[in-house]
Amino acid sequence: MIYDTKQATLFGEKTLERKYLESINGEYSFYRGIEVLNKIVWDFKDFTTQYLTHTFHSYPARFIPQIPLTFIKLFTKEEETVLDPMCGCGTTLIEALLNNRNSIGNDFNPLASLITKVKTTLIDENEFRYFNKKLAVMKRYLDMDYRKVDERINNLPNRKVSKIFNRVVISKLEGIRETLLEIKEEGHNDLFDFGRVALSSTIWSLVENGGGIDVDDLFLKKVKSMQNGLKKMDKIIKNIPEVKVICGDARKLEVETNSIDLIVTSPPYVNALDYYRVHMYNMLWLGMDFDLFRKHEIGGHSHFIANRFRLLSEYLGDMFRSMIEMNRVLKKDKLCVMVVGNSSLEYELIESHKFFGEMGKEIGFKPIKTIFRNIDKTKKYTSADIGKIDDEYILVMQKIDNTNVSARDDNFICEVVRGQMMKFREQIKKVQGTSIRGRKPTKERLLKNIDKISEAIQTIPQDIKICSCNNK
Ligand SMILES: C[S@@+](CC[C@H](N)C(=O)[O-])C[C@H]1O[C@@H](n2cnc3c(N)ncnc32)[C@H](O)[C@@H]1O
Structure with a gap:
C-alpha cells in the first residue's frame, strides 16, 4: 500500500515518529488491529509529543498523542467519527483531524473546550x-x-x-x-x-x-x-473533517445514540486533581464560570474530608454514569478505550482501570485487554498527595450490547457501586496499606479504613446523586 499519511510530512525521513506512523498505516480488520496492539512498545520513549497545535496551552494530566493516534489508525476508517467525552485540551481531536476522521470532544471545563476548539479550527x-x-x-x-x-x-x-x-x-x-x-x-x-x-x-x-x-x-x-x-x-490537512466541541457533562452527553465509531478518553483520577483550581486564574480572567464546573467536576478532592472513601463511591458513580453514556453513543462492536493511572486514598491503592472493567461488564462492554505503560515521570502529575503518576493503564473494551439502563437511574448506579465498594472492602480486610508510599501509618490507623469503607457504603445513595456536592 502506498504510504499516504499526510501527518508524516511533519517529521523527518528517519524519525521515530515517522517510522511508527508507517508501521501502523493501512487498513486493519478488528482482529488484526488487536494483534497489532500486542506488538506496540507503549512507552513511546523519546517520541515527540508536542507538535502543531498540541503546543498551544499547557494542560495537566493530558495523554500523549500517540495513544489516540494508534487507536484511530487501527480501528477507524477515514470519515468515521471519534469521540472523547472528557477531551481536556483536545489531544484525541487533533489526531482525528490530522487523520481525516470526524470528531466530537466534550468537557465540562469551559477552558478545556475553548482550547480544544481553537486547536482544531483552521483560520484563514x-x-x-x-x-x-x-x-x-x-x-x-x-x-x-x-x-x-x-x-x-x-x-x-x-x-x-x-x-x-x-x-x-x-x-x-x-x-x-x-x-x-x-x-x-x-x-x-x-x-x-x-x-x-x-x-x-x-x-x-x-x-x-x-x-x-x-x-x-x-x-x-x-x-x-x-x-x-x-x-x-x-x-x-487536505480535506477538513467535521469537528464538534461541546462544553458539557460526560454523564449526560449531547451526542446521538449509536453514532460513534471509536471512543478514546482519559478520565480524571479520583482524589487527584481539581482541574478548576489548576486553571483558576486563567478562567477568572476570561470570565468563565468555574463554580459550575467545580460542582460537576468528576474526581475532585476538596470534599468528604472526614471520610475520603466517600470520594471513591462518588467517583465510581460518576464514572459509571459516564460509561453508560459512552455505551449509548457508541455503535455496536466498536471500541471504547479508557486511559487511567492508579491513585491512592488513605494509604490504599485505587486501581481505577479494574473498577472500570468490572462496571463495564454490567452495561454491555466486554474488556478485551488492558495495556500497561510506563510514563515519563517528569511529565504527568496530579496533586501533592499523590505525587507524579509513573504508570498508566489503557483499558480496551468492546461494546457487545446496548445498555438498556439510563445514566440517570440512581437505583441501578447505587447497586453497582455498592457491589464494587463491598469487593474493595473485602480486599482491604485481607491486606491493608497497599499504597503507603514511604509513610508509616500504624496498624490501627490502617484497620480504621475498613470501618470508613463500611460507613461510605452506607452513604452511597446520597453520595452518588448528581450535584449532591452542593451539600458536602
Ligand atoms: C485527564 S483529563 C483529560 C485530558 C485529555 N485526554 C487531554 O489529552 O487533554 C480529564 C478531563 O475530564 C474533565 N472532566 C471532569 N469532570 C467532567 C464532567 N463531569 N464532564 C466532562 N468532563 C469532565 C476535566 O475537565 C479534564 O479535562
Whole structure:
C-alpha cells in the first residue's frame, strides 16, 4: 500500500515518529488491529509529543498523542467519527483531524473546550492579517495606558486576580482583553477565541514563573507560535473533517445514540486533581464560570474530608454514569478505550482501570485487554498527595450490547457501586496499606479504613446523586 499519511510530512525521513506512523498505516480488520496492539512498545520513549497545535496551552494530566493516534489508525476508517467525552485540551481531536476522521470532544471545563476548539479550527490567512494589525495598534498603546489601571482593576471579571499580579501586569493583560473584545464586536469570533487561548496561556506562564516577564512580549510570541502551528496544520490537512466541541457533562452527553465509531478518553483520577483550581486564574480572567464546573467536576478532592472513601463511591458513580453514556453513543462492536493511572486514598491503592472493567461488564462492554505503560515521570502529575503518576493503564473494551439502563437511574448506579465498594472492602480486610508510599501509618490507623469503607457504603445513595456536592 502506498504510504499516504499526510501527518508524516511533519517529521523527518528517519524519525521515530515517522517510522511508527508507517508501521501502523493501512487498513486493519478488528482482529488484526488487536494483534497489532500486542506488538506496540507503549512507552513511546523519546517520541515527540508536542507538535502543531498540541503546543498551544499547557494542560495537566493530558495523554500523549500517540495513544489516540494508534487507536484511530487501527480501528477507524477515514470519515468515521471519534469521540472523547472528557477531551481536556483536545489531544484525541487533533489526531482525528490530522487523520481525516470526524470528531466530537466534550468537557465540562469551559477552558478545556475553548482550547480544544481553537486547536482544531483552521483560520484563514486574511483573518490573521486583520488580527495582527489590531495587535500592532494595541502594542503601541499598551505602554501608555497605565493611567487606566484603576478603571481596569474595577472592570476585572473577578477581583481575586488583582491580588496576584502587580498593577503594570494587570493593566497590560486588561489592555489585551479589551482588544480581543473589540475583535469579537467586529464579528471575528474564531479570532476572539484564538486570542483568548493565547491570553490564557500567557497568564498561566505568569502564574507559573512569577514576575520579571514582559507581558506583551510573551503574549505576542505566543500568538506568533500559535499562528505558525495552525498554518502548518492547514498545509497538511487536505480535506477538513467535521469537528464538534461541546462544553458539557460526560454523564449526560449531547451526542446521538449509536453514532460513534471509536471512543478514546482519559478520565480524571479520583482524589487527584481539581482541574478548576489548576486553571483558576486563567478562567477568572476570561470570565468563565468555574463554580459550575467545580460542582460537576468528576474526581475532585476538596470534599468528604472526614471520610475520603466517600470520594471513591462518588467517583465510581460518576464514572459509571459516564460509561453508560459512552455505551449509548457508541455503535455496536466498536471500541471504547479508557486511559487511567492508579491513585491512592488513605494509604490504599485505587486501581481505577479494574473498577472500570468490572462496571463495564454490567452495561454491555466486554474488556478485551488492558495495556500497561510506563510514563515519563517528569511529565504527568496530579496533586501533592499523590505525587507524579509513573504508570498508566489503557483499558480496551468492546461494546457487545446496548445498555438498556439510563445514566440517570440512581437505583441501578447505587447497586453497582455498592457491589464494587463491598469487593474493595473485602480486599482491604485481607491486606491493608497497599499504597503507603514511604509513610508509616500504624496498624490501627490502617484497620480504621475498613470501618470508613463500611460507613461510605452506607452513604452511597446520597453520595452518588448528581450535584449532591452542593451539600458536602
Ligand atoms: C485527564 S483529563 C483529560 C485530558 C485529555 N485526554 C487531554 O489529552 O487533554 C480529564 C478531563 O475530564 C474533565 N472532566 C471532569 N469532570 C467532567 C464532567 N463531569 N464532564 C466532562 N468532563 C469532565 C476535566 O475537565 C479534564 O479535562
